[in-house]
Structures are given as C-alpha cells and as structure tokens.
Amino acid sequence: MSHRNARLTVFGRRLLVERVRSGRAVAHVAAEMGISRATAHKWMRRWRAEGGAGLHDRSSRPRTTPHRTPADIEARVCDLRRTRKLGPARIGPVLGLPASTVHRILTRHGLNRLAWLDRPTGTVIRRYERERPGELIHVDVKKLGRIPDGGGHKAIGRQAGRATRGQMGFDYIHSAVDDHTRLAYSEIHPDEKVATCAGFLTRAAAFFHSQGITRIERVLTDNAWSYRKGLAWKAVLAELGASGKLTRAYRPQTNGKVERFNRTLAEEWAYLRAYTSNQERTEALADFLHTYNHHRCHTALDGKPPISRVNNPAGQYT
Incomplete structure (x- = not known):
C-alpha cells in the first residue's frame, strides 16, 4: 500500500514504463519524476519479468519465519482453546508462552473469538453466504x-x-x-x-x-x-x-x-x-x-x- 507522500503509485509506475519504452533514458525519466535511478530500474525490471502485475505492491511478509512457534506447540494451543475455552492469558502460563504469542497463534487459526466456536464441541462455526441476491x-x-x-x-x-x-x-x-x-x-x-x-x-x-x-x-x-x-x-x-x-x-x-x-x-x-x-x-x-x-x-x-x-x-x- 503506497503512503500518501509516495512519489510512485501504480499509475506513476505505468507512466515510468511508458516513458522509458518511448526510447528515453531511464536516468532522465527518473530525474523528471523525482526518484532515484535505482528505483526506476527496479520497476523496469519487475515490468519486464512480470508485466503489468509486477507494478503492484507486494506483501511485506517474509518468505520464511525461522522463529515461528513449532507446529506441535501451536496444536496444543488450539487444543486448549477448543476443549477448555481458555484465553491467551490462561494458555500462556500452561505452555510457557507469552500471551501475545498465544493470541497470534489463535488468530492465525481463526480461534481468537470464542463467538466463532460452537461451545459444546469447540469446532469453528462454518459461516456461509449465498452467491447471488434472491437465492435465499x-x-x-x-x-x-x-x-x-x-x-x-x-x-x-x-x-x-x-x-x-x-x-x-x-x-x-x-x-x-x-x-x-x-x-x-x-x-x-x-x-x-x-x-x-x-x-x-x-x-x-x-x-x-x-x-x-x-x-x-x-x-x-x-x-x-x-x-x-x-x-x-x-x-x-x-x-x-x-x-x-x-x-x-x-x-x-x-x-x-x-x-x-x-x-x-x-x-x-x-x-x-x-x-x-x-x-x-x-x-x-x-x-x-x-x-x-x-x-x-x-x-x-x-x-x-x-x-x-x-x-x-x-x-x-x-
């Protein structure tokens, strides 16, 4: 998501590509648009590799998370949530985890709201929505x-x-x-x-x-x-x-x-x-x-x- 003072939005990146494709030097176009040559070259590389889709913002989420909580610990957090309906402040001391970490785990698995669970069974309530108006x-x-x-x-x-x-x-x-x-x-x-x-x-x-x-x-x-x-x-x-x-x-x-x-x-x-x-x-x-x-x-x-x-x-x- 571009911030409000960004020099280049998606429209600006398309304009950059059009000007460079018209035969003008990347350095000259970058100077006109108030950006560095490195930034201009970066968007040109993305455009050549991916086309128009490459001019959109990408997620800042890392490809790997080495310090993420192990899967077996996450499974125990989810099990305590489903069976005993405990919150992060109660689950954390049981498993030796900070409450904030427990909350992130519950959010990741869609268990952070008790209202989303069926109280007797602990399963996540399946919510549905019909595809078109008037269907139901x-x-x-x-x-x-x-x-x-x-x-x-x-x-x-x-x-x-x-x-x-x-x-x-x-x-x-x-x-x-x-x-x-x-x-x-x-x-x-x-x-x-x-x-x-x-x-x-x-x-x-x-x-x-x-x-x-x-x-x-x-x-x-x-x-x-x-x-x-x-x-x-x-x-x-x-x-x-x-x-x-x-x-x-x-x-x-x-x-x-x-x-x-x-x-x-x-x-x-x-x-x-x-x-x-x-x-x-x-x-x-x-x-x-x-x-x-x-x-x-x-x-x-x-x-x-x-x-x-x-x-x-x-x-x-x-």
Missing part, C-alpha cells in the same frame, strides 16, 4: 411488548409502569433478510398467524423486487406452524416460484442472518431510546430500515451498506 431469503418474527401511552417502565420507572405491566399485549415484527446482500424488510403486525405471514411475504417480495432483486429462489424459516402447515404461506411460495426451507429444530444458528438482524432491531430501534407511546416506536421503524439498508456499514460487506451489493452480486466494491 431469511424470514423470522420477533415479539415485543407494546408501550402504553405516556411510556413504559424505561420512560417512567418500573414502579410507575407496573400498573400496565402485562396488559398491553405484544407487537410481532416480521422481518425478511436477503442472505447475499443483507437487505432487510420489516413490518409490525398484531399476530403471527398464517394469513399474516403470507401477506408479509408477498409484500416483502415486492419490496425486494423494487430494489433490484427480481427473483426469490428459496425462503428459510424456523419450524413455526404457519411456515410448516400454512396453506396460504405455501400458496405465496408457489406464486413466487420459491421453495420453502426449514431450519433444524432448536438450531436458530441456521437462520442466523435474520436472527442477527433481530438483535440489531432491538439495539438500534426498539430499545434505542425511551419511547412515550407504541405509535412513536412504530413510526420510527421506517427511518431505521432506511438507515440500515442505505447508510449503515456492515462488517460482512467490507463496511458498505446492504444496498451497495444489490447490483454488485460478485461483492466487488468500487
């Missing part, structure tokens, strides 16, 4: 308690809010998330019955179509009765030309993208601030969805918002 849509429902007029306990305190506790009922937030782009669509309904779920899927498909995802191939849901047995739900799937898929029982990780979206909903919308009424929270959902789809950076998308990937299915960002 995750659908789920999150239940939230309604807020009484004047605010609930977050706004007026638990003692004052106790009189209405449990009397307001629930809102059901139906959400659909595209596996490849993470584009999301949500609606609030008073229930999660078959007709409600079927109507939501129809409108979600229309939303994705308006954003450029013109075909939905599969819809992944949990094992709720509405998704397993609902005739209206199956009729909508047939109308869309999509197949319905169910997660394994008690394995919400399979539907993880919409489960993670539900957590984001809670943190950045439902519990973001103390709302004074249920209507106020409901009206705030549209602004949240626009921010999520068009402005909120996503770590799985190289810091880009979901909308940036809709018309860029290969994931090559500009």
Whole structure:
C-alpha cells in the first residue's frame, strides 16, 4: 500500500514504463519524476519479468519465519482453546508462552473469538453466504411488548409502569433478510398467524423486487406452524416460484442472518431510546430500515451498506 507522500503509485509506475519504452533514458525519466535511478530500474525490471502485475505492491511478509512457534506447540494451543475455552492469558502460563504469542497463534487459526466456536464441541462455526441476491431469503418474527401511552417502565420507572405491566399485549415484527446482500424488510403486525405471514411475504417480495432483486429462489424459516402447515404461506411460495426451507429444530444458528438482524432491531430501534407511546416506536421503524439498508456499514460487506451489493452480486466494491 503506497503512503500518501509516495512519489510512485501504480499509475506513476505505468507512466515510468511508458516513458522509458518511448526510447528515453531511464536516468532522465527518473530525474523528471523525482526518484532515484535505482528505483526506476527496479520497476523496469519487475515490468519486464512480470508485466503489468509486477507494478503492484507486494506483501511485506517474509518468505520464511525461522522463529515461528513449532507446529506441535501451536496444536496444543488450539487444543486448549477448543476443549477448555481458555484465553491467551490462561494458555500462556500452561505452555510457557507469552500471551501475545498465544493470541497470534489463535488468530492465525481463526480461534481468537470464542463467538466463532460452537461451545459444546469447540469446532469453528462454518459461516456461509449465498452467491447471488434472491437465492435465499431469511424470514423470522420477533415479539415485543407494546408501550402504553405516556411510556413504559424505561420512560417512567418500573414502579410507575407496573400498573400496565402485562396488559398491553405484544407487537410481532416480521422481518425478511436477503442472505447475499443483507437487505432487510420489516413490518409490525398484531399476530403471527398464517394469513399474516403470507401477506408479509408477498409484500416483502415486492419490496425486494423494487430494489433490484427480481427473483426469490428459496425462503428459510424456523419450524413455526404457519411456515410448516400454512396453506396460504405455501400458496405465496408457489406464486413466487420459491421453495420453502426449514431450519433444524432448536438450531436458530441456521437462520442466523435474520436472527442477527433481530438483535440489531432491538439495539438500534426498539430499545434505542425511551419511547412515550407504541405509535412513536412504530413510526420510527421506517427511518431505521432506511438507515440500515442505505447508510449503515456492515462488517460482512467490507463496511458498505446492504444496498451497495444489490447490483454488485460478485461483492466487488468500487
């Protein structure tokens, strides 16, 4: 990666090659561009040996690392991480290694985050992503308690809010998330019955179509009765030309993208601030969805918002 004051970027190196190929002396071209003759000759040698690819920066990683921790010690570090879930500060004294070395080993093997491991087995969770928009849509429902007029306990305190506790009922937030782009669509309904779920899927498909995802191939849901047995739900799937898929029982990780979206909903919308009424929270959902789809950076998308990937299915960002 060239620093901001570099005399030669990739464009400058191409310009150097073009000028030398036109018949001019390397020393004269180097003087014009403010670089040494040795540097100019170096890039010319790389261009002659590798062509245009040779003008790009190379990794500074050494070809060999003589002092790297032996493979058997690294294997013991990984084994302690998987079986006992110990951190670098605990593994280091056991094996006589600095905690920093243990951390580098865990990072190298993809074990530095416990959240990446399946707790019972210690195996690294395999994360997947579909290749194109619309190939798989995750659908789920999150239940939230309604807020009484004047605010609930977050706004007026638990003692004052106790009189209405449990009397307001629930809102059901139906959400659909595209596996490849993470584009999301949500609606609030008073229930999660078959007709409600079927109507939501129809409108979600229309939303994705308006954003450029013109075909939905599969819809992944949990094992709720509405998704397993609902005739209206199956009729909508047939109308869309999509197949319905169910997660394994008690394995919400399979539907993880919409489960993670539900957590984001809670943190950045439902519990973001103390709302004074249920209507106020409901009206705030549209602004949240626009921010999520068009402005909120996503770590799985190289810091880009979901909308940036809709018309860029290969994931090559500009």
